[in-house]
Each structure stands twice: as C-alpha cells, then as structure tokens.
Amino acid sequence: MLDGLAQADDEHPDVSLTHESGWCLSAFGGGLLVWENADEDSAAPGEMREFGREETLQIFGLLTAGDIASIYALSWQR
Incomplete structure (x- = not known):
C-alpha cells in the first residue's frame, strides 16, 4: 500500500483509506x-x-479493522 508513495507526484501525493464511517487516513x-x-x-x-x-x-490496520476510537485517541495535532 505505501509503495505507492514512491511514485507520488503533484496530482497523487498520498495514499489513503476511507472507512465507511467517513473517517479517512492519508499518508x-x-x-x-x-x-x-x-x-x-x-x-x-x-x-x-x-x-x-x-x-x-x-494505523492503517486499525482503520481497516474499524477501530476508529484507537486512531482518534492518538496524539493528533489539530
């Protein structure tokens, strides 16, 4: 999954995963x-x-498992 970052460009600068709840993690x-x-x-x-x-x-694994609470509890800078 993260191997896509090796080919990142201005149009596609990240890899991301969106859960059905609407939460999205981008790397x-x-x-x-x-x-x-x-x-x-x-x-x-x-x-x-x-x-x-x-x-x-x-963290992507947590999102895949639907563990939104564990990801939300991390030290995100807002």
Whole structure:
C-alpha cells in the first residue's frame, strides 16, 4: 500500500483509506499522516509528522479493522 508513495507526484501525493464511517487516513511522503472526516463538520482534521512505515501500517490496520476510537485517541495535532 505505501509503495505507492514512491511514485507520488503533484496530482497523487498520498495514499489513503476511507472507512465507511467517513473517517479517512492519508499518508504522504516524508511521514506526514492526516486524519479527517469530511462528513462531520465538528471533527477537526489532525496530523502527525515523521511517522515511520511500520507505525503508519499499524494505523492503517486499525482503520481497516474499524477501530476508529484507537486512531482518534492518538496524539493528533489539530
């Protein structure tokens, strides 16, 4: 999944996964993660920087499993 970042360009700078609840996790080159829900106005987007590949894959795994609460509880900068 993260191998797509090796071919990142201006049009496709990230890889992302969206849960059926509307929560979306995007990973950008350089270790930037963005956590947001475009369907929920009251939920401010958050970001984390300098995340490693394994940590990023673990968070994507949590989203795949539907564990929104665990991801939301991480130290997102808002």
